[in-house]
Amino acid sequence: MAEDSDTVKRVLNGDVDSFRILVERYQRPVLSMIRRLIWDSHRCEEIGQDVFVTAFQKLSTFDPARSQFSTWLFTIARNLSINARKKKLPLPMEALPETPVSRNPSHDLSDKEIFMQLDETVKALPGKLQRAFVLAEIEQMPYEEIARIEGARLGTIKSRIHRARARIYAAMKDMKGDIT
Amino acid sequence: MNLDEKYRVWKERPTPLNVPPDFTGEVMRRVHLEAGQRQAQWNWPGVLEFCQRNVSFQYAALAVAAIAGLSRLWLIFFAILQP
Numbered sequence: 337m338a339e340d341s342d343t344v345k346r347v348l349n350g351d352v353d354s355f356r357i358l359v360e361r362y363q364r365p366v367l368s369m370i371r372r373l374i375w376d377s378h379r380c381e382e383i384g385q386d387v388f389v390t391a392f393q394k395l396s397t398f399d400p401a402r403s404q405f406s407t408w409l410f411t412i413a414r415n416l417s418i419n420a421r422k423k424k425l426p427l428p429m430e431a432l433p434e435t436p437v438s439r440n441p442s443h444d445l446s447d448k449e450i451f452m453q454l455d456e457t458v459k460a461l462p463g464k465l466q467r468a469f470v471l472a473e474i475e476q477m478p479y480e481e482i483a484r485i486e487g488a489r490l491g492t493i494k495s496r497i498h499r500a501r502a503r504i505y506a507a508m509k510d511m512k513g514d515i516t
Numbered sequence: 517m518n519l520d521e522k523y524r525v526w527k528e529r530p531t532p533l534n535v536p537p538d539f540t541g542e543v544m545r546r547v548h549l550e551a552g553q554r555q556a557q558w559n560w561p562g563v564l565e566f567c568q569r570n571v572s573f574q575y576a577a578l579a580v581a582a583i584a585g586l587s588r589l590w591l592i593f594f595a596i597l598q599p
Contacts, residue, residue, distance in 0.1 A: 352547060352548060352551045353544075355544070355547055356540055356544055359539075359540050359543050359544065360540055363535055363539055363540065363543075364533065364535055367533060367535055367539075368533050371533065377534075381536055381539065384539070385539070385542060385543050385546065388543045388547070389543065389546050389547060389550060392547045392550060392551075393550060450522070450526065451526055451529060454526050473527055474527065501523075504523065505519055505523065508519050508522055508523065509519065
């Protein structure tokens with residue numbers, strides 16, 4: 337987006353308040369992405385703030401000729417989410433599931449249980465598959481942009497999404513019960 | 517419901533995202549703090565700008581340079597004048 341480049345130029349020329357425009361424009365997609373990558377709504381806000389502060393610190397390294405501002409920002413969000421997951425802090429009590437998910441195969445699962453089991457399947461995916469899947473299927477990002485964020489080839493990203501989807505379908509096959 | 521439909525319903529279910537009302541304000545507070553710290557740090561363009569703008573500093577520098585120059589010539593003056 338050309339507007340983003342103009343705003344970046346203004347910030348680099350000393351108009352720090354213009355950075356607010358970028359924060360307001362991208363806070364929702366960035367927070368949504370982080371929430372899906374770390375699965376912890378409590379730390380999501382903190383990491384989201386770190387994303388924007390890091391972007392401000394490194395703004396002079398952003399090159400509009402190489403990528404869009406959004407791709408550059410999402411790459412920072414991706415990197416900080418990976419770092420946050422590596423720290424493996426214990427989940428706060430409120431982040432734990434409200435009701436235990438039934439593992440009894442003879443019992444038909446409720447909608448909520450099905451959703452939770454599928455979420456658990458996504459959480460259990462290897463990081464690369466999980467990120468490609470979340471960005472493509474949940475966040476609805478174009479595959480080309482995901483490839484740039486991940487620093488991988490387009491074909492590799494498509495393959496990761498396909499493999500993640502296959503695992504989710506396999507999990508669904510094992511589930512009893514239907515969504516009402 | 518077949519698997520494709522189940523998958524679609526799961527994927528597209530509403531998952532509200534609560535963006536904290538003060539999110540922008542908090543980020544901007546940290547950004548301003550960061551910008552302030554950056555300005556406080558010495559850098560060469562900043563030093564040159566200070567030298568260029570501060571007239572008192574320019575007179576002081578000129579005086580120091582003059583004294584340093586004259587003190588180097590002192591031996592020559594001494595030899596010529598032979599007091």
